Amino acid sequence: MKSRRLFWNIVEKIEQLIESGLYQPGSRLPPERELAETFDVSRPTIREAIIALEVRERVEVKTGSGVYVLENKNAPKQLHSISAFELTQARALVEGEAAALAATTITDEELRDLKSTLDAMEQEENPEHADRDFHMIISRATRNNAILLAVENLWQVRDTNIEVKTAYKGVCSQSSSKRLHEHTVIYQALKKRDTQAARAAMHQHFNRLINALFEAKEAQALEEVRRQTIETRGLYSLSHVIREV
Structure with missing residues (x-):
């Protein structure tokens, strides 16, 4: 033995x-x-x-x-092709309904835990961790393990997909005050046990996020066009052959 x-x-x-x-x-x-x-x-x-x-x-x-x-056949497959836009849309749909359901089932203790995450965000005490805790508390408050698993998987993509991590880091770091405000609105709706308000507040949160992602993408594209224009101008410019008389 x-x-x-x-x-x-x-x-x-x-x-x-x-x-x-x-x-x-x-x-x-x-x-x-x-x-x-x-x-x-x-x-x-x-x-x-x-x-x-x-x-x-x-x-x-x-x-x-x-x-x-050998490759681990039982390991979960990484969906590297998921874009930040796709993930954000999926999160809005799933977590919007999670918030609506949680409004009817959330406990006073869970509301206190949510408030603690808001305090951590306001004081900038590891706000990314507080953000994740906020969403996971709501998912657990649904008392639905399938919803909890879905949200956990979406967060897994957010935390492991390089493209998504890079995109989120760029927009989240520039809008901490907006994020705090949006989370507070969600919290207030849950505290009032208002299903429709909780869903709407979660949707507004992700709508702002996806618009910020588009703005960042547009700025990146403009910068790339500018860079290519400068390179092309340098390639074909005649300044190096023009001689002053």
């Missing part, structure tokens, strides 16, 4: 290293001898762990070549 527990411990450690990115899919694991030294176990224990990893489809053993890391 002790030996069995030992090799499963090695399996878990290697899987953790794979998940951390140290061993990338397609890469080869270190040799058996090196793994035994790394984990301070015998080579037979490493062989047992490799067999278990192969059964779990985490690695592939290629005779004469080595042990190679």
